[in-house]
Amino acid sequence: MSQPIEVIGGIDTHTDVHQAAVIDTIGRHLATEAFPTTPAGYRDLLDWLRSHGRVLVVGMEGTGSFGAELSRYLRANQVTVIEVDRPDRRARRAAGKSDSID
Numbered sequence: 001m002s003q004p005i006e007v008i009g010g011i012d013t014h015t016d017v018h019q020a021a022v023i024d025t026i027g028r029h030l031a032t033e034a035f036p037t038t039p040a041g042y043r044d045l046l047d048w049l050r051s052h053g054r055v056l057v058v059g060m061e062g063t064g065s066f067g068a069e070l071s072r073y074l075r076a077n078q079v080t081v082i083e084v085d086r087p088d089r090r091a092r093r094a095a096g097k098s099d100s101i102d
Contacts, residue, residue, distance in 0.1 A: 005053035011060040013067035022052045042073040059084040
């Protein structure tokens with residue numbers, strides 16, 4: 001019997017919508033999706049992440065601001081959340097800013 005795939009989530013947080021991405025453990029991008037910043041949106045985001053495999057960890061920008069509520073929700077559901085720094089603003093603007101790239 002094969003082992004379930006393990007995945008890593010990444011979330012770019014905003015006021016109204018969080019942009020989430022999921023990759024496998026060797027860095028292959030599996031999917032990207034946007035979720036509203038509501039309790040139902042948090043449930044949908046976690047269900048979506050888990051639909052891709054066993055979630056090892058989620059990296060998130062803004063765990064103390066826009067992502068605070070989502071971070072608490074994920075931790076309450078046994079998901080490890082780590083704060084990630086934003087990419088350098090100057091470098092992002094030079095390469096073209098987009099939430100999916102973040």
